[in-house]
């Protein structure tokens with residue numbers, strides 16, 4: 001797997017721009033919060049943070065706090081790992097508009113700051129990235145920017161005149177490779193591997209029979225080539241039959257929920273046998289109607305931080321709202337099917353990751369989408385702990401990241417301090433007191 005632990009810059013070496021506080025030289029002890037470590041609840045604990053990573057973690061009283069450490073009393077609060085999105089996009093929207101022309105450094109960095117403010121400390125841009133993606137990723141990795149860490153697929157592999165649809169999404173040719181033959185698919189993957197993409201993305205969807213679907217030999221060639229470069233492959237799908245095809249082709253990650261039919265025993269068996277990951281992205285369809293359903297959100301400070309002027313105007317427009325509600329029935333049904341399938345696959349032991357498709361279009365709102373996704377996963381029948389596990393430890397595992405996702409010694413100190421315990425009510429994930437990234441507080445309360 002190409003995703004390796006990234007070493008931290010030596011203390012005193014990095015220069016941080018923007019509003020980040022100076023590096024704290026002294027270790028920090030976060031004391032007394034109820035801690036979920038990304039896998040399990042460990043109760044009231046002490047987390048010792050030094051040099052950007054967790055130096056020690058354990059039940060209160062079990063961790064020796066060195067003299068000189070800064071002690072922060074978090075009694076009555078909760079701590080969970082930073083959320084990890086394995087399916088988002090960046091730079092593809094601005095205001096209420098969607099399209100590749102918005103892919104600028106400034107816009108991408110602003111979106112990464114928004115993700116981090118909502119506690120999403122790692123974001124995977126699953127395709128639609130032009131060449132600029134690689135420079136921005138490098139800049140983020142060096143630690144010179146504020147905001148979430150950025151991984152990605154670069155362009156991703158789509159279909160000539162097919163998905164992702166260039167017209168409706170205002171995409172340009174620099175954002176998606178569209179190979180016509182297996183050899184062109186292999187060459188596209190080789191080019192991506194040379195740029196050291198973190199993951200490979202394929203779009204396998206005929207949009208309900210309206211566009212050509214990626215041919216099986218292309219899926220196989222791209223997947224085989226990616227695996228030869230030790231890259232995992234995530235496939236966009238919508239339907240059960242598409243999921244069957246990609247799982248059979250050896251794709252590692254089904255990157256959307258199945259939304260046309262209930263999953264069946266054959267698919268469950270195949271996914272279990274091949275250890276295929278599944279990212280439900282329930283919010284992708286809810287985004288089509290929730291703002292119309294709940295106009296009171298516009299006055300909610302928690303939501304307000306994620307709203308730009310263009311979206312605020314759109315959601316406040318009664319005509320837009322009428323139209324969104326009038327067309328909402330199929331989206332509601334897809335959410336319901338997606339939730340039932342998540343519940344069935346989770347119960348059957350299929351490995352579940354976390355993502356929302358946030359950023360692919362303007363109404364899939366970075367940060368807010370991830371909070372809604374957790375709520376929708378719980379509504380589907382997962383416990384808050386199970387949903388949080390998907391969004392932290394499991395999402396890291398899906399991405400092959402061994403340096404984060406769990407609050408364990410030696411891993412990155414990426415974490416959320418919450419005013420109430422999300423295991424009691426997943427909506428408490430909204431109650432962010434602080435976001436810590438690589439051992440430093442980077443963002444405070446929302447709203």
Ligand SMILES: [Zn+2]
Pocket residue numbers: 087088089126236357360
């Ligand atoms: Zn996507």
